[in-house]
Amino acid sequence: MRLRLASWLLPIALLAPAVAPAQSASEVAVKAAFLAKFGAYVTWPDASGPIVICAVGSDVFGNALDRAVAGQQIDGRALVVRRLDSVDRGSGCSIAYLAGSARQTVPAALTALRSAPVLTVTDSRESNARGMIHFRIAQSRVRFYIDDRVAAESGLGISSKLLALALGVRARGR
Amino acid sequence: MKDRWQRLPQTAGAIFAGVLLLFGLLVVTQADRDYRYQQQQRVQVRAGILAASITAAVDFGDTQAVREALEPFRVDPATRAVAVYTADGRLMSGYALDGFALPRLLPKVPPKGNYSAAAADIVSGGRTIGAAYLVAQMEPLSRRLTRYALIATLAVMAALIVLILGLSQAALRRANRELQHTNDELVQQMAQREKAENELRQVQKMESIGQLTGGIAHDFNNMLAIVIGSLDIAERRFSTSPDRARTAIAHALEGANRAAALTKRLLAFARRSPLQPQPIDPNQMVANMSELLRRTLGEGVVIETVLAGGLWRTHADPGQLENAILNLCVNARDAMDGKGRLTIETLNCHLDDDYAERHAGVAAGQYSTIVISDNGPGMPQDVIERAFEPFFTTKSVGKGTGLGLAQVYGFVRQSGGHVKIYSEVGEGTAVKIYLPRYFGPAEVAVTPEVADLPRGRPGELILVVEDEDQVRRMSVDALQELGYAVIEASGGADALAHVRERDDIRLLFTDVVMPDINGRQLADKARALRPDLPVLYTTGYTRNAVVHNGVVDSDVFFIPKPFTIEQLARKLRAVLDA
Known part of the structure; x- marks a missing residue:
């Protein structure tokens, strides 16, 4: 099993140096809207309080994320945006978009949040390291991969409706 | 009023047929409404399912995924349109089939025509993000109606049966009425016939009375002629020749006696003759009569008597019975033309219920029977049938009164008995007299010796x-x-x-x-x-x-x-x- 995980991670690691050019404004807006919508398809062990969306590392969104969550609620829970340089288990994030920074690289952030009930979102434009959801541009559209296994290990449930939209899904273990 | 009551079943039948048809119509209408409702529900449910399955795709604007989700609905032949609209009502994805026009915006009213349409909200995280819209073709009315054909046929059949029953009942009643009419006519005809028969009987009765009167007048005239003639002679010869006068008077007396005998026979026939019945041993009576019969019948007739031992006694008027036997014997002699064999037989006889049933006026029981038979020419059936009728005679005019057998019949019936003639042409005739058995004590009939006339005593x-x-x-x-x-x-x-x-x-x-x-x-x-x-x-x-x-x-x-x-x-x- 561990061997399979390694063979799956290997190409990602090889691709890491190929960093794409800067994102367009509409792409950023779409990603911000996606972040605001994921909450409806994810269940956390603790379903109380607002859903906190953390933008970790370099600022990718500008005020696009704030616009996306403005006035939105998911099943009665408010959406809150926080910007952090680095993240750890105690940061209070429900969803963490990991853009990476000098202080904490994306893999480091992932490691810091390992097994924590935080939906980790990574972006192929920022890093090859993959969180539970990994953005990627396919046919000029924002798409994503889902690692349901890691999500399950962290105690999160991802709706099959969302899984159906993913480019690829790493299924949870039995 | 009566007519209205008679018409009631017909009216009720018609109303019932109407109610049945109405009921059939109701059932069909209700079934159709149910079908429409169910169809609507089905479409609604499918729209709901569709809406739920494409929530994420709509939420994340994945048109491709939405299109793929809509595709399977093509398989359903009833589907006319499937579409997904965004929250602000614009068409996101969808298609229409078979000439149905897909609206660009989410319709607020159901489409015209034979369709059922439903829209289901797409909800994500408590937010309505769009709507799934589904339109299905209803089954055409004709197809639906064929589905209800069985019910409709049953209702129509039931109505027809009710109507036919009503009609047939009406026909039956009409037939009954005709029958009643015919019956009334028949009854009337019967009454008329009865009246005619009564009239005829009356005429026959008058005829009989005429015959009777004529016969009596004729016989009486003869006897009166003797009496008057003899008395006339007696009067003339009274002084000159007393002996001849006495002879003449004797002739007159004889004639008068014959007249008396005739009235007696008439009375016996009319059953007006007072009977003085007493216990009789028929054997003894027949034995006593043999000498008289021999003299009366003449030498040409051989008389044979067969008397049964232990013969039952009977209860009858002895004089009348003697008269009856004498009558029958004389008839036998006349039938045999003075030459032949006459048998007088006595026997006990039991007439059973069966016999009594077949013969009118006969009671079943024990009878003492006297049979007088001859070997004369016999009688044909039609003569037997009329033999007991008064004034019916086969003898030539002046020789018979036609009252002999009538007297026998009258006397026997009056004594509670029964008389029957058996005869074959060429063989002979037997007449049976049945007299009821007598169970009472024996009364020895003392016949006083004919001596001097008992005379009155002095002072009586x-x-x-x-x-x-x-x-x-x-x-x-x-x-x-x-x-x-x-x-x-x-x-x-x-x-x-x-x-x-x-x-x-x-x-x-x-x-x-x-x-x-x-x-x-x-x-x-x-x-x-x-x-x-x-x-x-x-x-x-x-x-x-x-x-x-x-x-x-x-x-x-x-x-x-x-x-x-x-x-x-x-x-x-x-x-x-x-």
Whole structure:
């Protein structure tokens, strides 16, 4: 099993140096809207309080994320945006978009949040390291991969409706 | 009113048929409404399912995924349109089939035509983010109706059955009415026929009476001719030749006696003859008659008697029975033309219920039977059938009165018996007289020796009551001839006066039918004065107060008119010495 995980991670690691050019404004807006919508398809062990969306590392969104969550609620829970340089288990994030920074690289952030009930979102434009959801541009559209296994290990449930939209899904273990 | 009641079942039938049809229509309509509702529900549910399955795709704007999700609905042939609209009502993705136009915006009203449409909200995280819209073709009305054809057919059939039943009932009633009409006519015809038959019977009766009167007149004329002629001769020769006068008087008496016998036979036929039945041993009677029969029938007829041992006795009038046997024997002789064999047989006979049922007026039981048979030419069936009819005779005019067998019949029936003729043409004739068995005590009939006439004793005074002068004089003469003292009265009042005045009257001799008072009433009144006074009744006609059902009461003394001096003498002595 561990061997399979390694063979799956290997190409990602090889691709890491190929960093794409800067994102367009509409792409950023779409990603911000996606972040605001994921909450409806994810269940956390603790379903109380607002859903906190953390933008970790370099600022990718500008005020696009704030616009996306403005006035939105998911099943009665408010959406809150926080910007952090680095993240750890105690940061209070429900969803963490990991853009990476000098202080904490994306893999480091992932490691810091390992097994924590935080939906980790990574972006192929920022890093090859993959969180539970990994953005990627396919046919000029924002798409994503889902690692349901890691999500399950962290105690999160991802709706099959969302899984159906993913480019690829790493299924949870039995 | 009656007509309205008769029409009621028809009306009810029509109403029932109407109700049945209405019910069928209701069932079909309700079933159709159910179908439409279910169809709508189905479409709604499918829209709901669609909406739920494409939530994420719509949420994340994945048109491709939405299109793929809509694709499977093409498989359903009823689907006319499938579409997804965004929250602001614009078409996101969808398609229409078979000429259905897909609206660009989410429609607020259902499409016109035979469709069922439903929209279901797409909800994500408590937010409505769009709508799934589904339109399905309903089954065409004709197809739906064929589905209800069974119900419709049943309803129509039931209605038809009700109608047919109603119609057939009406037809039946009409037929009944006609039948009733015919029946009424028939009854009327029957009544008419009965009336005609009654008239015919009346005519026949009058004819019979005419025949009877003619016959009696003829016979009586002959006898009167003898009587008158003889008396005439007697009167002329009275002084000159007393012997010839006496002979003539004897002839006159003979003629008068024959006339008396004729009236007796008439009365027997009419069943008006008072019978004085007594226990009879038929064997003894037949034995006693053999000498008489031999003389009467002549030497040409061989008489054979076969008498049964232990023969039952019977209860009948001996004189009448003798007369009947004599009649039958004479008939037999005449049938055999004076030459042949006559058999008189007696036997016990039991007539069973079966026989009684087949013969009118016969009671089942034990009978003492006398059979008189001859070996003459016999009778054909039609003659047998008419043999007992009065005045029916096969003998030539003047030889038979046609009353012989009628007398036999009348007497036997009056005695509670039965008479039957068996005859074969060329073989002979047998007549059977059945008389009911008598169980009572034996009464030895003492026939007084014919010696001198019993005469009146000195001092025996008899009161004669009779309204007809001539008859009264005759009676008075006869009584005086017999040595009785006589006083006479012409009516009830006179008679009662005499009874009051003279307490030495020994006997009241009275006619029964009188204008002022009948004999019975007179006797009752006289007995009130003199309870021990014996009464002797006489009458020519017997159906009256003294005689019941043609049989004389046992405590009543009676002598029928006409009577001879000898009969009167014996009767008087019997009464006075009783």
